[in-house]
Amino acid sequence: MKKSLGPKTIIYPMPVLVIGTYDINNKPNLMTVAWGGICCSDPPCVSISVRKGRQTYDNIINRKAFTVNILSEDMVKKADYYGIVSGRKEDKFSRTNITPIKSELVSAPYGKEFPFVLECRLYKTIELGTHTQFIGEILDVKAEESILDKSGNPDIEKLKPFFYDPSSVYYFGTGKMLAKAFSAGKEI
């Protein structure tokens, strides 16, 4: 029996995306968003939703670029911090001992110590209501060699990404491998 919960913004899983940007004075900033994901294969694109009024909103509008950093579960407190504090008040890179590296491809920084990053140039800006969706064209993906497998592909067991549960308001880690995609369904 289904129960109506009303028009809530709940979905599983929600990613924990740490967005890197520069302000007009070249101060690097980080902000965590849970609303976003890959949205096109050609051009390769990722979308993120940001409210007007955020430092990150202004920075993306001005620089037309951002990075999307994925953190490992041992960095969960940092990711949470980036979502709580405004870049107008604090230098979030230095406060968390993360080194800002300027992307060679776009006008945005990423974290040297972060294991996985997408470098994006602004492709489309879509006004939705309270939130603006920024769609970035992915110009490159960079990953720490320590999280790659022998074939040079990201290894989830090494990366140890985590996600956000909007109902309990907790972060959860990666669980057990369940089934091979584009394969398990053939048994139906």
Place this chain on the structure above:
Amino acid sequence: MKKSLGPKTIIYPMPVLVIGTYDINNKPNLMTVAWGGICCSDPPCVSISVRKGRQTYDNIINRKAFTVNILSEDMVKKADYYGIVSGRKEDKFSRTNITPIKSELVSAPYGKEFPFVLECRLYKTIELGTHTQFIGEILDVKAEESILDKSGNPDIEKLKPFFYDPSSVYYFGTGKMLAKAFSAGKEI
């Protein structure tokens, strides 16, 4: 040391969203997408990316509505099946013993046996390239009572959602609780 992987469409985690639609003959269909997520709070919206040529693409254009169903990990083979087979060739509801229920709010079906569903009316259609992003306004969320906690909120430990790893091409379950959001970061 970071290694360049090129402009790949990899992010962690990717959701496994089962999209319910009707075709012009009222035949219900299901299709799995891994590209989508919540994108606005007011109006409450969810985005999904679909290629032209898919049955689901035509159905959303015609009906201006879709449902987003989240499955439990014991349904992972069904979710994979919905992503492999075309609704033009098979009746995916009946093949997987799922009962189509017509939403009372929008012109789209959801699965009676699925634990969690968003009912959406088409709000915006954004052409990105190979993929079209459909943004749906969430009119209601419905959940099986069996996955709710005592306060009536979805309980992730009961729902047991899973996600997709585009690098290994495997589905993974929910892991252990790591930290409280909007709280753990205050310890920085």
